[in-house]
Amino acid sequence: MTPFVANVMTKDNFTHYARGVLMAADQLRTRPAGEHFRLGLLLALTSAFAFGCSGPFARSLMDAGWTPTAAVVARLAGGALVMALFATLVRPGWIREAVTHRRAVLAYGVIPIAGAQLFYYNAVAHLSVGVALLLEYTAPILVVAWVWATTRRRPTYLTLAGVALAFAGMMLVLNVFAAAHVSVVGVGWGLAAAVCAACYFVMSANVNEDGDDAVHPVTLAAGGLVVGAVTVTLLGVTGVMPLTFTTNDAVVAGWTTAWLVPVVALGVLATAVAYTLGIFGIALLRPRFASLVGLSEVMFAVLAAWVLVGESITVTQAIGGAIVLCGLALARLGDRSEEVAEATWPDGPVGKMPTAADR
Secondary structure: HHHHHHHHHOOOHHHHHHHHHHHHHHHHOOHHHHHHHHHHHHHHHHHHHHHHHHHHHHHHHOOOOOHHHHHHHHHHHHHHHHHHHHHHOOOOOHHHHHHHHHHHHHHHHHHHHHHHHHHHHHHHHOHHHHHHHHHHOOOOHHHHHHHHHHHHOOOOHHHHHHHHHHHHHHHHHHOOOOOOOHHHHHHOOOOOOOHHHHHHHHHOOOOOOOOOOOOOOOHHHHHHHHHHHHHHHHHHHOOOOOOOOOOOOOEOOOOOEHHHHHHHHHHHHHHHHHHHHHHHHHHHHOHHHHHHOOHHHHHHHHHHHHHHOOOOOHHHHHHHHHHHHHHHHHHHHHHHHOOOOOOOOOOOOOOOOHHHHOO
């Protein structure tokens, strides 16, 4: 950090700035539904972009001799550290709140965070990467089915058509039909990863800082990342998954750099920023539409791989990306065909999660 930055961004200044950001976010809750949607979409897309950068950075570490489990540990541990410091500054009582809501925090850390990582990497061990990603990203279908079952309200035909179109476009982006091989065991791991990903959208949709039984998004993100980091680390230390770290230099965007650079990028951008913005964004969107927006992570991942590790984008992938966007737009039209003031999930005004009194 340069002396100028150090003098300007003191601890007190950063704390004041961070709290101001959270207060501004809280004030947005009283704005019209349209503004809730635009803000939620912006946050969700930014989160998807951050998530999409994780693969190339992790790939640079694995090319330097790290095992996938080690890359996951670095990612979650770094993200947990950043979020813990951030939460301590802007929400000093977050640890007490996390303990009070330990069931929700533990479930979030074990299932959507640690579980998704564990199951996905096991799927990759038995399947091609494209098929493994495809299986994990069946999560939007699971979310639509879950909301349909729990609310007894069938999605509109436009929403269902958007799901199908986005799914078809994703298959082209991932190019799953090129030299793909299938394993029953791998399919099982991939579907388990999809369940964890679906839980991420459904559990994040219930986040709200109003009400006695709710968890603040910052608390959920910080606590969940700590739990996830501990869980994956234990799996590596106990030998359930291979755990190997190295101090070899990594190559990012054609530049040879210290291993610490991709580790910091994984922890801050692809984890702390990604999960926090995702939780805020999903809380302002319908979970089924938010899960479809999450499909844009695939396109961002392809772009990031092109820029950071030199993987080219094919014409088929570009067409698939356009189809995914069309699917998202169609699903959005399906949501807008319902009343604007309807509940996000399961009932309540747009942008507000249900409290205990609402259930």
